[in-house]
Amino acid sequence: xxxxVVVIGGGPAGLAAALKASEHAxxxxxxxxxxxxxxxxxxIHNGFGNFIFKKMMTGPEYAYHFISLVKKSGIRVMTExxxxxxxxxxxxxxxxxxxxxxxxxxxxxxAMGCRERSRAQILLPGTRPAGVYTAGTAQRxxxxxxVMPGKKIVILGSGDVGLIMARRLTLEGAEVExxxxxxxxxxxxxxxxxxxxxxxxxxxxxxxTVTDIVGKERVEGVKVAEVDExxxxxxxxxxxxxxxTLILAVGLIPENELSRQAGxxxxxxxxxxxxxxxMETSVEGIFACGNVVHVHDIVDDVTxxxxxxxxxxGRHASGKNGHGMGLEKxxxxxxxxxxxxxxxxxxxxxxxxxxxxxxxxxVKEEKEDALVVISCSGKVVFEKRERMVKPPExxxxxxxxxxxxxxxxxxxxxxxxxx
Amino acid sequence: MVKLVCIECPVGCxxxxxxxxxxxxxxxxxxxxGEKYAIQEMTNPRRMLTTTVFVEGGIYPLLPVRSDRExxxxxxxxxxKELSKIKVKAPVKMGDVIAKNVCKTGVDIxxxxxxxxx
Numbered sequence: 001x002x003x004x005v006v007v008i009g010g011g012p013a014g015l016a017a018a019l020k021a022s023e024h025a026x027x028x029x030x031x032x033x034x035x036x037x038x039x040x041x042x043x044i045h046n047g048f049g050n051f052i053f054k055k056m057m058t059g060p061e062y063a064y065h066f067i068s069l070v071k072k073s074g075i076r077v078m079t080e081x082x083x084x085x086x087x088x089x090x091x092x093x094x095x096x097x098x099x100x101x102x103x104x105x106x107x108x109x110x111a112m113g114c115r116e117r118s119r120a121q122i123l124l125p126g127t128r129p130a131g132v133y134t135a136g137t138a139q140r141x142x143x144x145x146x147v148m149p150g151k152k153i154v155i156l157g158s159g160d161v162g163l164i165m166a167r168r169l170t171l172e173g174a175e176v177e178x179x180x181x182x183x184x185x186x187x188x189x190x191x192x193x194x195x196x197x198x199x200x201x202x203x204x205x206x207x208x209t210v211t212d213i214v215g216k217e218r219v220e221g222v223k224v225a226e227v228d229e230x231x232x233x234x235x236x237x238x239x240x241x242x243x244x245t246l247i248l249a250v251g252l253i254p255e256n257e258l259s260r261q262a263g264x265x266x267x268x269x270x271x272x273x274x275x276x277x278x279m280e281t282s283v284e285g286i287f288a289c290g291n292v293v294h295v296h297d298i299v300d301d302v303t304x305x306x307x308x309x310x311x312x313x314g315r316h317a318s319g320k321n322g323h324g325m326g327l328e329k330x331x332x333x334x335x336x337x338x339x340x341x342x343x344x345x346x347x348x349x350x351x352x353x354x355x356x357x358x359x360x361x362x363v364k365e366e367k368e369d370a371l372v373v374i375s376c377s378g379k380v381v382f383e384k385r386e387r388m389v390k391p392p393e394x395x396x397x398x399x400x401x402x403x404x405x406x407x408x409x410x411x412x413x414x415x416x417x418x419x
Numbered sequence: 420m421v422k423l424v425c426i427e428c429p430v431g432c433x434x435x436x437x438x439x440x441x442x443x444x445x446x447x448x449x450x451x452x453g454e455k456y457a458i459q460e461m462t463n464p465r466r467m468l469t470t471t472v473f474v475e476g477g478i479y480p481l482l483p484v485r486s487d488r489e490x491x492x493x494x495x496x497x498x499x500k501e502l503s504k505i506k507v508k509a510p511v512k513m514g515d516v517i518a519k520n521v522c523k524t525g526v527d528i529x530x531x532x533x534x535x536x537x
Contacts, residue, residue, distance in 0.1 A: 034478070044483035044531065045469045050428040058469055060483055060532035064513055143471055146480040171470060171499045190431040194424045195466070199492065298429050387449075388433075 003028050003076075004317035005310075006092055006105040008083050008258065011038020012299050013290020013306040014111035015066035018075050020310030021109065025317040027075045028103065030094055032082045036070065037063035038113060039136065040299065042143045045164055047191075051300040062299060086262045088283050106317035109309050110259055110273070110281070110288040114252040114295055116161075122250050124156075126213025129220075135161040135249035142168060150245025154222050155179045156210045159392075160188040160297070162249020167196035169247075176202050177241055180224055182209040182231055185366065187249075187392050189297060210246065211238055219244050252295045262286060269343045270294040276329075276350040277357055279309035280316075287313045294345050294360070297394050301360065305345075333404075338373075338413035340364050342391070349410065358398045361412055363389045369417045372397050376407035389414055423460055427452040436461050465489035469531070470499045472517055477509035477534035484517050485531045490524045498522050509536045 005021045007014045010031030021027045035041070040048070043059030050056060053065075070077065081096030092103040116134040133141070133149050139161065141147040153174050155162050158181040166176045179197065184207050186193050197204055205224070211233050212223035221242040225233035254272040256264075264273045265282040272293040273281040279289050289309035290302040333349040344361045359374075370389045374382040374397070381403040389395055395414070404410055425432040425448060434447035436457040445457040459465060467489050474482040490498060498521050507517060511534040518528040 041532070044471060044485075046467045046485060047429065056428075056467065058483060058485055058531040061513065064532060143483065144479050144481060146471075146473070171496065172503075189429055190424045190433070191426040191429065194431075195426045199466070393429075393431075 001101065002104045004105065005107045005109065005313050006030060006090075006103055007109040007111055007310075007313075008086075008092075009038065009111035009113055009290075009292070010036040010077065010079070011111065011113050011290065012040055012063065012066070012302045013113065013292070013309075014038070014109065015063070015070060016303040016306035017109045017111055017287070017289050017310030017313065019066065019069055019073060020307045021107075021314035021317070022073045022075050022310075024311075024314030025106070027073075027314075028105075029070070029075060029077045030081050030083055030092075031077065031079045034080050036067045036077060036079070042136075042140045043164075044143045045168070048299050051298070052303060059299075066303075083258060086258050086286075088263045088286075090285055106319075107285045107287065107313040108262075109306075109313045110256075110264075110286065110292050111290050111306065111309075112255045112258065112292045114254045114291040116248070117251040117253055119248060121253075122248070124210060124213065124248075126222075127215055129213070129215035129218050131215070131219030131245045132213065133245065133247050135159070135165045135247050138165055138245075138247050139168070142172060148172060148174065149247070150174065150219075150243075152177060152243045153245045153247055154210070154224075154241055154243045155247045155249060157181060157249035157251070158187040158193075158204060159249045159251060160192050162247065163188045163192040163196040165247060165249065166202050167200055170200045170202065174245075176200075177243055178203045178205055180205045180208040180210060182207070182227055185390070185392075187251075189393065209233065213246060214240070219246055222246055252291065254292045254295065256292060259286075259288065259292070264288075267343070267347060269337075270345065272345075274347045275345065276348040277308075277346050277354060278312035278351060279305060279346070280312060280350075285313075285316055287316075294343065296360075297392070301394065301396065305358070305360070333407055334409050335359065336409060336411040337361070338411045340367065340389075340414040341412050344412050349404070352401060352405070354401055356398050357401050357404065358396060359412060361395050361397070361414075363391055363395060363414050366390045367414065367416055371415050371417045373413045373415055374399055374403075375411050375413070376404055377409055385417065386414075421461065423457050425453045425456050427456050464492040466492045466495055468495055468498055468521075468526075468528070470502055472502055472528075473506040474511060474534050475506060475508045476536050477511070478537050479534065482507060482511055482517070482534050483531045484528050486521070486524075487527045487529050490521070490526045494522055494524055498524065498528075502528060509534045 004025035
């Protein structure tokens with residue numbers, strides 16, 4: 001089979017990219033689950049769509065908006081189909097209900113999202129009983145499958161999914177003993193600390209971690225301890241908590257096995273592909289968007305940057321590339337993460353044909369009254385004030401591209417406003 | 420003076436609210452929704468309710484639902500408990516009313532997705 005654009009993944013990133021690409025080209029979405037929507041389908045809480053729709057929607061409602069547009073658009077959707085291989089020539093091998101499918105595409109959009117960090121990835125000691133779940137698995141069990149993971153719960157990690165699950169488990173009748181966070185600050189958005197923990201009187205223990213899992217067949221309890229500044233458990237602070245379930249909300253990792261297979265260069269800090277301002281990766285014609293590039297806090301941002309990926313994948317596939325559509329790579333401007341910046345996406349500017357460039361960044365340290373400073377070859381060209389910057393909350397800054405003209409390097413710093 | 424974090428959007432403004440001469444003065448909010456939230460939180464706190472109900476004959480055993488507007492914060496648990504007794508039949512359309520005037524709050528519960536038959 002041959003087509004113009006193949007979008008891998010039918011979550012929010014894939015849906016937005018496919019819709020944009022379909023304005024220029026024929027599009028196929030490949031989705032491994034039995035329906036489109038991705039993780040939004042299990043995020044039954046509200047809080048989605050604030051920026052794009054100016055109202056609070058639940059995950060399924062946000063997904064529905066895009067799914068219904070896809071249904072009207074003529075985009076071909078292959079569900080229950082997993083991509084097994086892609087190569088640098090944009091050949092795709094997938095397995096689905098009708099067996100193995102081979103597809104040749106002119107452009108690919110990677111929209112596989114991310115996976116949860118597991119017990120093995122954080123080297124959690126102890127026995128291996130039933131009752132240890134990642135927060136997303138627990139969420140799927142409770143909200144879609146109709147199964148309660150346990151009765152007395154300890155949550156390790158205070159990322160947003162963990163906080164949302166603390167509330168959800170409580171409402172469904174479980175007892176959440178507490179949320180334990182190894183860092184001295186919470187991992188999730190402040191509003192989720194308020195409406196998920198404070199509203200239900202669930203304690204949050206910062207600078208604490210789980211040091212042991214106890215139980216043979218089923219979790220019987222966990223040991224928790226306070227940690228020092230270098231995150232090592234402090235002797236004498238260890239205590240046992242009786243529980244039947246441990247839920248892990250210990251971070252997300254972009255899912256890039258396919259990207260690596262295609263020979264795409266991966267940024268070690270974001271764990272996602274390096275992308276330029278069109279969301280094109282290091283392999284020509286392969287684009288990436290959403291959580292496969294870097295983990296976002298807010299789905300609206302995923303939609304916005306995925307529309308860019310879809311737009312340029314569509315233009316690329318429709319054969320207008322390099323000939324008056326401004327897709328030539330005229331530049332190779334590096335975007336440098338400067339002072340107090342962990343990473344910036346996009347990492348490169350290669351086209352300089354867009355009116356506005358939006359940079360997404362994460363800071364290393366919390367700062368009050370901060371200034372996001374963009375400079376070109378040492379000269380400050382743009383500044384944006386931020387009342388507060390925190391590592392768990394992504395910072396977004398949009399700059400008129402004309403300000404960056406002629407630069408050979410763009411640097412982003414986050415400074416204190418007074419000093 | 421009360422310190423509040425706005426839950427209206429992911430920005431999460433840190434606000435202070437102060438009762439003064441019968442009115443409430445709010446500061447720290449970046450938009451009017453923050454002020455409205457703070458005043459509501461000081462006088463009659465309300466929350467959106469999201470949960471699931473059983474659905475028979477659908478592609479999944481559960482249907483996600485939400486309140487069509489906020490309900491009193493203190494009523495959330497009771498309403499979720501009440502809704503756990505409900506069973507609906509597929510097909511369901513997004514926006515269909517699943518329960519009217521839940522626990523006498525005056526608020527309806529609606530389906531937040533469609534559920535086709537298996």
